[in-house]
Amino acid sequence: MTDRKLHPETLALHAGWRADPQTGAVAPPIYQTTSYQFDDADHAARLFALEELGNIYTRIGNPTTDILEQRIAALEGGAAALAVASGQAASAYAVQNLARAGDNIVSGTDLYGGTYNLFANTLKDQGIETRFVDPADPDAFVRASDDRTRAWYAETLPNPKLVVCPIGEIAALGRPMGIPLIVDNTAAPLLARPFDHGAAIVVYSTTKYIGGHGTSIGGMIVDGGNFDWEAFPERHPTLNTPDASYHGAVWSQAAKPLGPIAYVLRARTVLLRDLGAALSPFNAFQLLQGLETLPLRMPRHCDNAMKVVAFLNGRADVTRVIHPSVQTGIQAERAAKYLSGGLGGLLGFELAGGRDAGRRFIDALQLFYHVANIGDARSLAIHPASTTHSQMAEADQVKAGVSPGYVRLSIGLEHIDDILADLEQALDKAGV
DSSP: OOSSOOOHHHHHHHTTOSOOTTTOOOSOOOOOOSBOOOSSHHHHHHHHTTSSOOOSBTTTOOHHHHHHHHHHHHHHTOSEEEEESOHHHHHHHHHHTTOOTTOEEEEESOOOHHHHHIIIIIHHHTTOEEEEEOTTOHHHHHHTOOTTEEEEEEESSOTTTOOOOOHHHHHHHHGGGTOOEEEEOTTOTTTOOGGGGTOSEEEEETTTTTTOSSOOOOEEEEEOSOOOGGGOTTTOHHHHSOBGGGTTBOHHHHTGGGOSOHHHHHIIIIIIHHHOOOOOHHHHHHHHHHHHHHHHHHHHHHHHHHHHHHHHHTOTTEEEEESGGGOOHHHHHHHHHHOTTOOOSEEEEEETTHHHHHHHHHHHOSSSEEOSOOSOSSOEEEOGGGTTTTTSOHHHHHHTTOOTTEEEEEOOSSOHHHHHHHHHHHHHHHTO
């Protein structure tokens, strides 16, 4: 389209698609099909041998989904992306693509509750150990690692702790050891650019801000194309030894004619093929619609959240507000460094009346929805200790930033006066 580097607002509308060559249709079509006609026997053989990329079966790839993958990869500055059925599938595949039974990863403790449970229990049952460390201390990742450590994992803006991860400091320690940093950027699309700070892989729950309308579940794995897997053959056997599941392919070699996409190529042709968490074409279309307005929505989320923070700070019944804007010291420095596009639309607070007051507040809300989601165009509220993080032990909840009286808000796009009015009447009814 142009040789000039495009801005995010433009990429969100144009990357990966211009128009249908036959009909001239501008909107990407929904390719609601399971399979694809091959040109001839040789064409089919080339596709299955990875001599060229193309459509085989929608479980592995789909033209509508491909547009979404290209668009998000362009926005992130990555080499390629893989769409999957949910953010949970993205987190699981991101790790399983490198780690086998007997291997381990090191993860920050500041995680979404579902990710914590995935790492602490489900992957453990599969033989993959997760060693949890405080992400505020980058050296802790080094201390927890050994020869079987395949990756480090962290969230940019951890939900619900909301203390920004020192991405660059962690990534810089891992790269000489051959350990890539996987970053979940779900809460900070366009606000943070993990690849610019040394992350190797970015994952998303596209269900959240990227979709933005609470209609479609999806996930994304973005390969930065910036990690030299071949330089660390012992550290990364999944990419550097023959893969019996794909006629002995060595992924670091097989991907070379296609670009620096060994990681995401294996994720597609092994994990997505075999485990099958495919994103539906309709959901891909819905997520594309959301993505088109993401650069407009994120500033409004951030701006409204800042005004809610100011409001809550003025309430005597609110004992603490949790948001990057009220942090100090190194936490504030990291927020300024990594959230260059804005401080996000999530915030938390604690009421003087504790758990009971928090429950009364939730039940009194009229405009805010009480749902287990974030990043919606609508304002949302939830009590994490009894919902999203309830599967964690109380001590682990505290490590993740969840206290018994913590209330999390995902600030939407409504007029700020209406948002504040609903918070005010609910706080008054909470009766602290």
